[in-house]
Amino acid sequence: xxxxxxxxxxxxxxxxxxxxxxxxxxxxxxxxxxxxxxxxxxxxxxxxxxxxxxxxxxxxxxxxxxxxxxxxxxxxxxxxxxxxxxxxxxxxxxxxxxxxxxxxxxxxxxxxxxxxxxxxxxxxxxxxxxxxxxxxxxxxxxxxxxxxxxxxxxxxxxxxxxxxxxxxxxxxxxxxxxxxxxxxxxxxxxxxxxxxxxxxxxxxxxxxxxxxxxxxxxxxxxxxxxxxxxxxxxxxxxxxxxxxxxxxxxxxxxxxxxxxx
Amino acid sequence: xxxxxxxxxxxxxxxxxxxxxxxxxxxxxxxxxxxxxxxxxxxxxxxxxxxxxxxxxxxxxxxxxxxxxxxxxxxxxxxxxxxxxxxxxxxxxxxxxxxxxxxxxxxxxxxxxxxxxxxxxxxxxxxxxxxxxxxxxxxxxxxxxxxxxxxxxxxxxxxxxxxxxxxxxxxxxxxxxxxxxxxxxxxxxxxxxxxxxxxxxxxxxxxxxxxxxxxxxxxxxxxxxxxxxxxxxxxxxxxxxxxxxxxxxxxxxxxxxxxxxxxxxxxxxxxxxxxxxxxxxxxxxxxxxxxxxxxxxxxxxxxxxxxxxxxxxxxxxxxxxxxxxxxxxxxxxxxxxx
Ligand SMILES: Nc1ncnc2c1ncn2[C@@H]1O[C@H](COP(=O)(O)OP(=O)(O)OP(=O)(O)O)[C@@H](O)[C@H]1O
Ligand SMILES: [Mg+2]
Numbered sequence: 001x002x003x004x005x006x007x008x009x010x011x012x013x014x015x016x017x018x019x020x021x022x023x024x025x026x027x028x029x030x031x032x033x034x035x036x037x038x039x040x041x042x043x044x045x046x047x048x049x050x051x052x053x054x055x056x057x058x059x060x061x062x063x064x065x066x067x068x069x070x071x072x073x074x075x076x077x078x079x080x081x082x083x084x085x086x087x088x089x090x091x092x093x094x095x096x097x098x099x100x101x102x103x104x105x106x107x108x109x110x111x112x113x114x115x116x117x118x119x120x121x122x123x124x125x126x127x128x129x130x131x132x133x134x135x136x137x138x139x140x141x142x143x144x145x146x147x148x149x150x151x152x153x154x155x156x157x158x159x160x161x162x163x164x165x166x167x168x169x170x171x172x173x174x175x176x177x178x179x180x181x182x183x184x185x186x187x188x189x190x191x192x193x194x195x196x197x198x199x200x201x202x203x204x205x206x207x208x209x210x211x212x213x214x215x216x217x218x219x220x221x222x223x224x225x226x227x228x229x230x231x232x233x234x235x236x237x238x239x240x241x242x243x244x245x246x247x248x249x250x251x252x253x254x255x256x257x258x259x260x261x
Numbered sequence: 262x263x264x265x266x267x268x269x270x271x272x273x274x275x276x277x278x279x280x281x282x283x284x285x286x287x288x289x290x291x292x293x294x295x296x297x298x299x300x301x302x303x304x305x306x307x308x309x310x311x312x313x314x315x316x317x318x319x320x321x322x323x324x325x326x327x328x329x330x331x332x333x334x335x336x337x338x339x340x341x342x343x344x345x346x347x348x349x350x351x352x353x354x355x356x357x358x359x360x361x362x363x364x365x366x367x368x369x370x371x372x373x374x375x376x377x378x379x380x381x382x383x384x385x386x387x388x389x390x391x392x393x394x395x396x397x398x399x400x401x402x403x404x405x406x407x408x409x410x411x412x413x414x415x416x417x418x419x420x421x422x423x424x425x426x427x428x429x430x431x432x433x434x435x436x437x438x439x440x441x442x443x444x445x446x447x448x449x450x451x452x453x454x455x456x457x458x459x460x461x462x463x464x465x466x467x468x469x470x471x472x473x474x475x476x477x478x479x480x481x482x483x484x485x486x487x488x489x490x491x492x493x494x495x496x497x498x499x500x501x502x503x504x505x506x507x508x509x510x511x512x513x514x515x516x517x518x519x520x521x522x523x524x525x526x527x528x529x530x531x532x533x534x535x536x537x538x539x540x541x542x543x544x545x546x547x548x549x550x551x552x553x554x555x556x557x558x559x560x561x562x563x564x565x566x567x568x569x570x571x572x573x574x575x576x577x578x579x580x581x582x583x584x585x586x587x588x589x590x591x592x593x594x595x596x597x598x599x
Contacts, residue, residue: 087368095355
């Protein structure tokens with residue numbers, strides 16, 4: 001087995017040890033989903049707002065839930081913990097690339113997340129009386145966009161944890177990241193509801209790809225051409241962040257001080 | 262052959278933020294950042310030949326762990342250079358990773374949430390070991406370290422002794438040519454310590470280069486031939502362990518128990534140059550002597566002429582006593598090496 005596959009497999013096996021944590025995390029996201037569904041049902045009861053209809057909003061929120069659950073389990077705490085506790089020292093004497101190893105670990109946790117997403121989305125669809133699925137090309141574009149969520153989210157979280165090399169504490173960084181992420185990704189409210197200038201910034205930021213892009217494609221708010229464009233931006237950020245994170249890592253290692261004896 | 266580990270003029274300076282306590286202190290630090298420099302490793306020169314077993318000792322905070330981190334490429338030196346097998350730690354990280362093994366006694370590289378066997382399997386794949394080599398090594402480690410009941414246990418459920426044995430195996434699984442062992446016996450009971458020490462000996466006998474850091478000097482006696490002492494970031498001694506003992510641990514104490522009380526004055530006359538002290542009972546006596554002036558055999562023979570011996574025993578000072586005297590400043594090495 002390859003070095004990275006082995007690391008992904010390690011997490012895939014070990015994650016069941018955390019099933020309670022994973023479940024609680026998903027329950028929290030689920031609560032948020034239920035609350036948002038309730039709010040939007042009231043708001044959109046009579047007429048669409050900014051062009052969003054109630055069925056569209058249902059689908060938007062389900063996609064939001066799925067995007068929120070992807071790459072969510074432990075990966076950031078795991079990485080931050082390694083840096084803070086000095087375990088990163090042992091990662092540095094391994095003949096593997098640090099970033100690819102952490103990515104492999106994030107992929108290893110994916111299977112449980114996907115299982116939970118499928119369970120929640122199918123039962124929600126049943127409760128809400130079925131979901132409309134977009135037509136062929138849009139569906140394909142949506143699938144690509146969802147796939148890109150995985151590396152994109154990993155990279156944003158990864159860059160955040162690299163900040164630990166400088167700050168030595170993760171709580172602050174994590175809160176800031178979560179706040180910015182949920183606002184600019186469209187997870188809190190669709191970007192169309194943000195003030196114009198903020199909406200524009202958000203749309204071009206790396207965060208839009210985390211939720212807004214796949215969700216808008218799914219509900220058909222954007223046509224195929226615009227959708228392609230959004231996915232291209234999403235892909236562009238994945239590439240930029242992948243190499244940017246490498247530069248950041250190099251700088252981090254140069255000034256690394258390992259805590260503890 | 263060039264040395265396998267070579268450090269030249271190695272220095273590591275840590276910058277520590279100078280903060281007053283409390284929130285006010287933190288805020289002040291944000292505005293006016295002040296730092297103090299801590300020189301953890303101070304212009305060290307060290308070269309280790311392939312196959313050597315080197316003891317690296319020094320008091321707490323002397324810079325031992327920092328040296329290990331520099332020599333394994335974990336930290337980038339402030340000044341100076343490290344070469345491992347001729348390679349540069351930061352430029353040839355992957356190549357070096359295959360050549361070195363590192364154990365920090367206070368940390369584990371095992372996966373917390375996996376059985377030890379699975380952690381080993383991940384390491385096997387990370388280092389690209391073939392199945393046969395892997396099995397062979399594991400079997401050999403099992404002989405000495407007794408891994409049987411450890412392998413199926415989850416990382417976080419191991420006792421300290423089990424964890425250390427598993428970590429030792431993990432550090433050696435890829436057959437590194439150089440290993441750095443930083444406090445590998447910390448917190449272990451005597452029986453496990455013995456096992457671990459036996460494991461070190463098998464490593465050395467197979468030709469692995471070992472650099473061992475420990476506060477338990479029994480770890481190094483009978484294992485390392487070379488002793489390096491570091492204090493406040495500087496190497497204050499680098500030389501042969503036996504020679505140090507010859508020079509600074511010459512004293513022996515002979516304890517004898519006799520059938521009849523021994524006249525102390527008679528012993529003093531018979532063994533001039535030795536210090537005689539009476540024991541707890543009139544039948545016990547202790548003779549302290551310099552082994553280059555008097556031999557234990559000589560002393561025993563002399564005493565046997567004065568009384569019938571029931572029992573006797575010779576105490577040698579350990580390297581521990583010597584090192585303690587070095588730390589306390591009682592022994593000063595004039596030159597860097599003896
Ligand atoms: N990350 C760091 N930041 C600031 N100072 C550090 C850091 N790591 C170590 N030091 C300082 O460097 C000095 C040497 O530390 P080091 O851990 O190398 O000592 P040591 O010889 O291993 O001690 P011990 O026997 O206690 O393990 C100490 O004064 C320590 O406080
Ligand atoms: Mg130490």
